[in-house]
Amino acid sequence: MTGYDLKQHFDHSIYYFWNAKLSQIYPTLNQMREGGWLTMEVDYQEDRPNRKVYHITEAGRGELHRWLQEPVDMAPVRDAFLIKIFFGGKLEKEEILAQIRRYLMLHQEQLAAYQEIVQQAVQQNVEATGMVREGVFWGLTLEMGIRYEQGWIEWCEEAIEKIEAMDDDQ
């Protein structure tokens, strides 16, 4: 694939848990080629920029397998929204409620997007071919996404109730 092709795949599969911009992908492909994990061939084109097509090498496959097995630490959470909640006492009740209602809406939209993907997948893949090995893992990542969004939605709803129930002079 070319860097551009890769970006398309990023955006249509792992986008929701790992994204990258083209300005990161291009130099990274170069580094991986220098490291021997990829080869590059130029597909010369008239009338438009040449395509730099990358192929994985045996060393690249080996490194991928090694990396997949390597233990991972928990991904650190880094969420500015939670800082705003933490300092919620510095805002008026309505100001903090506005923040939470907005965040609730964003996560509802995200959940709907995931559920849309599930529906499409059920129609296109599962009915026809059954869930093959690769599909199971793809489905697991999507389930985590749904669970994550549902968690946020429930938290937001409970938080709104609690804050609404607060004495105004508290």
Added chain:
Amino acid sequence: MTGYDLKQHFDHSIYYFWNAKLSQIYPTLNQMREGGWLTMEVDYQEDRPNRKVYHITEAGRGELHRWLQEPVDMAPVRDAFLIKIFFGGKLEKEEILAQIRRYLMLHQEQLAAYQEIVQQAVQQNVEATGMVREGVFWGLTLEMGIRYEQGWIEWCEEAIEKIEAMDDDQ
């Protein structure tokens, strides 16, 4: 506070959703002072390095309030573990199970740590003083942490079951 003091507060309160190293805190304090959000006074000490004590200015308080009200986008998820799941088809069943079991354990430990904080808080604060306004918001962030860890734990348990139930030749 000094940069060092701030680091202690980071580590003992918002650590689980926003962390910073001293090497980020010190230059940031400088930038904030240059921007007029902080003042700095030197507390001269003999026999050990002087303490640079920072105080928030009125402009700083204003900026904090402005920032707290400013809408936030959803924090992007960036979790290498989910990439490993996504490419789980490239690993042996036992290899991928080992990954998930390890991640389950990490999140169980994290949940236990949060629940420990809750217990301490119940004993120290709530019984004595009742949950005052600030404490409500602090509690909400902790609840989100607990919900998040529980979500991961449930997902891991279900994922392990599903993968164990897979045909080996699938």
Added chain:
DNA sequence: GTACAATATATCAGGAGTTATATAGGTAAT
């Protein structure tokens, strides 16, 4: 038929954050 968006290819400057390094006294354990 013309303007605008999308496709397709990148590079460069800079910000945010981490790791490594430096220094030096105080405290607790063995």
Added chain:
DNA sequence: ATTACCTATATAACTCCTGATATATTGTAC
């Protein structure tokens, strides 16, 4: 007494990632 860790202060080098910019063609809307 010595080791090891904790308090306390930073700076420098580097990595990762984003945002801005450049270029040229193809498809679409008005």
